[in-house]
Amino acid sequence: MAERKIRVVVAKPGLDGHDRGAKVIARALRDAGMEVIYTGLHQRPAQIVETALQEDADAIGLSILSGAHMTLTAEVLELLAAEDASEVAVVVGGVIPDEDHAALRAQGVREIFTPGTSTREAAALVAAAVARPDAYDGGDDGGAAKGPRARRGGSGGDS
Amino acid sequence: MREGAEAELVGAEAELAAAYERWRNAVADLAPAETDSGLPVEAVYGPTAADARGTLGAAADEYLERLGFPGEPPFTRGIYPSMYRGRPWTVRLYSGWGTAEDTNERFRYLLERGQTGLSVALDLPTQMGLDSDAEPARAEVGKVGVAVASLADMETIFEGIPLERISTSFTINATAPILLAMYQVVGERQGVDPAQLRGTVQNDILKEYLARKTYIYPPRPSMRLATDVIEYCARTLPKFNPISVCGYHVRQAGSDAVQEIAIAISNGLAYVQSVVDRGIGVDEFAPQISFNNSTMRDIFEEIAKHRAARRIWARLIEERFGSTDPRSCRLRLYSGGDGTSLTAAEPHNNIMRIALQALTVVLSGAQAVHTMSWDEALGLPSEESVLLALRTQQILAHESGVARTADPLGGSYYVEALTDELERRIDTLIAKIEENGGIVAGIEDGSLEQAIAESAYEQQRQIEAGERVIVGVNAFAEEGGEEPVETFQVGADVLERQLARLRTTRAERDEAAVAAALAGVEAAARGSENTMPAIVAAVRAYATTGEISDALGRVFGRHTGSTVI
Structure with missing residues (x-):
C-alpha cells in the first residue's frame, strides 16, 4: 500500500498580507512531496480549522509576521481542541521573538520557524512534527491533546 | 563624413x-x-x-x-541642480506603534533628536478599514503601527507637533482617503491652511494586489479612490504628495530590481492616465507624484537602478502625456534599506547592512531617507535601536562628506553601464506588461504575482544552495547558536487603552451627524463625483475608519485575494 502523503494546510491568519514566506514554504513543502493546501490571506482561525478538517490535514502551518501570533495561534489550537482534532500538528513561522517560543510551545505549537530556517529544515520538521504523537514533552497544559490519533489511519509520515 | x-x-x-x-x-x-x-x-x-x-x-x-546636469531632464544625475548642497535629504524614520499617545511620544523623541520628517506606520486594522473594536482587529491593534480609528487618534498623534513646520508621510493605501482627510482636519484645527500642508499618502493601491495585500475593494473602484485623492490634492492640498508609487513592497515580496521598477513605473503611468482621463492636465498634478522604491544590498546595482528609474520616468511622462513642465518629469524618491535584507540570526550584523544601504540611498540621490532599525527582523524596534538608525543618517550627512557633490558616481564606467542595461531591461518588461493588456490585467490574471513568487522562490533556492551568501545565515554562522536578544514588545495594555479611547469618541460624538455624513459618503460613492469632500465631512463628525470604509464597501464590494503560490 502506498504511503499516504502528508497533507499540510498553509495559512495566513489575521490581517497580515506579507505572504512571501508562506508561499515559499508552501512550494517547498510541495516540492518535498507533501500535499499542500494554501488558504490565501486574511483567514479567521475558524476558517483555517475548518479547512484543515475538510482537507483531512495532518498539519497546519501558520505564517504570522504582524506580532499577533500569540492570540491567533491560541485560537487555532483551542478550536482544534474543541473539534477533538488536536492531533493536527500546528507549526508557526514568521517574526516570532525568542521570548515567545516557550509560551507558544506550551500552547501546543510543535515547531517554530523563524527567518533563516531553510525550507529543507522546515519540511523535515513538519514531517517530524506530524510523526510525533504528542506535542510538547515539557508542557504544563498547553491544550494539546495527547490521545490516539484516530483520524490518521496509522500513517507515520515520511520517515 | x-x-x-x-x-x-x-x-x-x-x-x-x-x-x-x-x-x-x-x-x-x-x-x-x-x-x-x-x-x-x-x-x-x-x-x-x-x-x-x-x-x-x-x-x-x-x-x-x-545624463544631463542635475536638475535637468532626464534627471539621471538627480532632480535638483544643487542636490544635498542646496537641500539636505529629509530624515524620515518609519515609526508608530500602540495608541496615538505612544506614537506621539515616539515622534517627539525622534524630532527632539534631529529627525526632519515624520513617517507614520499604521496598524493593520487601520490599513484594512477596521475599527480597533472589530472582532478580527483585536489581535492586531497597535502591533505593526499605530491605531487610528478616528480623528481623535490623529489629533493625539500630532499634539504639540506643528504641521506647518513638518512634512508627514503615511504608508497607507486602501484607507488613504480617510487618513488624508484626518490629517487635513488636524491641520485646520492647528490653524494650518490645507494649501500649506506637506506630506505624502502612499495611495498606491495597485501594488497592494501584488504585494503586502492591504486591499479592501476590487481593483477598479480602488483606482477610482486613488484617483480621487490625486485630483483632490491637486485642487485643495497642492503641496501634498497624493501618491507615493511604491516599488518597495513589490521588491519585498520577492521581485528583482528590474521587476520592481518596471511594475512601479507601470503603476505610476496607470495613475497618471487615470487622472488625465478626468480631463486634468498632466502638469497640474504630476509634479506632486513621488516614489518609494527599495534599496537592497547590491550597492552599484541599486544606485544604477535609481538613476535608470529617473531617466525612464522623465522620458515616459514627456513622451506619453506631452508634459511641458520639467517638474512633472522628476522622479522624487523616498528610499531606505529593505526589511527583507535584515537577518534574525546575529542581528547586530544588521547595523552594518543598514549603514551600507543608507549610503547607497544617498549616493543614489534620494530626497528622503528611511533607515531601519537593526532589531526589525525580530519585532518592532526599540527606542534605542531607532535612535541608532537616526544617528546613522546623521553620521552620513555630517561626517562622511558624501553629500557634498551630486551624483558622485556619475561617469563611472561600471555605474553607467549598469544604468544603461537596467534601463533596457526595465523598458522591455514595461513593454511586456503592456502587451499583456496593461498592469491591471496583469494583476487580475495573476501573472505578475506569479512572476514575483517565482523570483522569491529562486532567491530562496540560491540562499539554501549557498549561491547567495548571507553572513551569519548560510556562511560564517556561529556554531551552537547565540545569545538571545531582548526585543521590544507591544504591551498587552495597548488594546485596552485603544478600546477606551474609541469608546470615549463614540460616546462624545453626535450620532445623527455621523449617520448623515456616512450616508453622504455612500451617496458620493454611488455617484460619480469625487468622494473626498464627503469623506472629509465624515471625518469631521468623528465617523470611524471602519464606518467610513464600510460605507464605501457597501457600494464597491470587497476583494478576495488569490491563492497563487
Whole structure:
C-alpha cells in the first residue's frame, strides 16, 4: 500500500498580507512531496480549522509576521481542541521573538520557524512534527491533546 | 563624413556649454564646500564644453541625452541642480506603534533628536478599514503601527507637533482617503491652511494586489479612490504628495530590481492616465507624484537602478502625456534599506547592512531617507535601536562628506553601464506588461504575482544552495547558536487603552451627524463625483475608519485575494 502523503494546510491568519514566506514554504513543502493546501490571506482561525478538517490535514502551518501570533495561534489550537482534532500538528513561522517560543510551545505549537530556517529544515520538521504523537514533552497544559490519533489511519509520515 | 560628424559635435558642444551655464547659474548662490583636508568640492563633476570628449569619450549630445546636469531632464544625475548642497535629504524614520499617545511620544523623541520628517506606520486594522473594536482587529491593534480609528487618534498623534513646520508621510493605501482627510482636519484645527500642508499618502493601491495585500475593494473602484485623492490634492492640498508609487513592497515580496521598477513605473503611468482621463492636465498634478522604491544590498546595482528609474520616468511622462513642465518629469524618491535584507540570526550584523544601504540611498540621490532599525527582523524596534538608525543618517550627512557633490558616481564606467542595461531591461518588461493588456490585467490574471513568487522562490533556492551568501545565515554562522536578544514588545495594555479611547469618541460624538455624513459618503460613492469632500465631512463628525470604509464597501464590494503560490 502506498504511503499516504502528508497533507499540510498553509495559512495566513489575521490581517497580515506579507505572504512571501508562506508561499515559499508552501512550494517547498510541495516540492518535498507533501500535499499542500494554501488558504490565501486574511483567514479567521475558524476558517483555517475548518479547512484543515475538510482537507483531512495532518498539519497546519501558520505564517504570522504582524506580532499577533500569540492570540491567533491560541485560537487555532483551542478550536482544534474543541473539534477533538488536536492531533493536527500546528507549526508557526514568521517574526516570532525568542521570548515567545516557550509560551507558544506550551500552547501546543510543535515547531517554530523563524527567518533563516531553510525550507529543507522546515519540511523535515513538519514531517517530524506530524510523526510525533504528542506535542510538547515539557508542557504544563498547553491544550494539546495527547490521545490516539484516530483520524490518521496509522500513517507515520515520511520517515 | 568625418567632417560632418565634427560639425554636428560642435553644435552639441554648444548645447552642452549652454546646459552647463544654466546649471552653473542655478547653483551660483551655494556656499563653497571642501573636503576634510581642505580640497575644494564642486556641486557636480562632469564635462564642460571644453572637455566633453575628453571626459566621456563620447559625444556631448549623448551626455545631454542620457545624463544631463542635475536638475535637468532626464534627471539621471538627480532632480535638483544643487542636490544635498542646496537641500539636505529629509530624515524620515518609519515609526508608530500602540495608541496615538505612544506614537506621539515616539515622534517627539525622534524630532527632539534631529529627525526632519515624520513617517507614520499604521496598524493593520487601520490599513484594512477596521475599527480597533472589530472582532478580527483585536489581535492586531497597535502591533505593526499605530491605531487610528478616528480623528481623535490623529489629533493625539500630532499634539504639540506643528504641521506647518513638518512634512508627514503615511504608508497607507486602501484607507488613504480617510487618513488624508484626518490629517487635513488636524491641520485646520492647528490653524494650518490645507494649501500649506506637506506630506505624502502612499495611495498606491495597485501594488497592494501584488504585494503586502492591504486591499479592501476590487481593483477598479480602488483606482477610482486613488484617483480621487490625486485630483483632490491637486485642487485643495497642492503641496501634498497624493501618491507615493511604491516599488518597495513589490521588491519585498520577492521581485528583482528590474521587476520592481518596471511594475512601479507601470503603476505610476496607470495613475497618471487615470487622472488625465478626468480631463486634468498632466502638469497640474504630476509634479506632486513621488516614489518609494527599495534599496537592497547590491550597492552599484541599486544606485544604477535609481538613476535608470529617473531617466525612464522623465522620458515616459514627456513622451506619453506631452508634459511641458520639467517638474512633472522628476522622479522624487523616498528610499531606505529593505526589511527583507535584515537577518534574525546575529542581528547586530544588521547595523552594518543598514549603514551600507543608507549610503547607497544617498549616493543614489534620494530626497528622503528611511533607515531601519537593526532589531526589525525580530519585532518592532526599540527606542534605542531607532535612535541608532537616526544617528546613522546623521553620521552620513555630517561626517562622511558624501553629500557634498551630486551624483558622485556619475561617469563611472561600471555605474553607467549598469544604468544603461537596467534601463533596457526595465523598458522591455514595461513593454511586456503592456502587451499583456496593461498592469491591471496583469494583476487580475495573476501573472505578475506569479512572476514575483517565482523570483522569491529562486532567491530562496540560491540562499539554501549557498549561491547567495548571507553572513551569519548560510556562511560564517556561529556554531551552537547565540545569545538571545531582548526585543521590544507591544504591551498587552495597548488594546485596552485603544478600546477606551474609541469608546470615549463614540460616546462624545453626535450620532445623527455621523449617520448623515456616512450616508453622504455612500451617496458620493454611488455617484460619480469625487468622494473626498464627503469623506472629509465624515471625518469631521468623528465617523470611524471602519464606518467610513464600510460605507464605501457597501457600494464597491470587497476583494478576495488569490491563492497563487
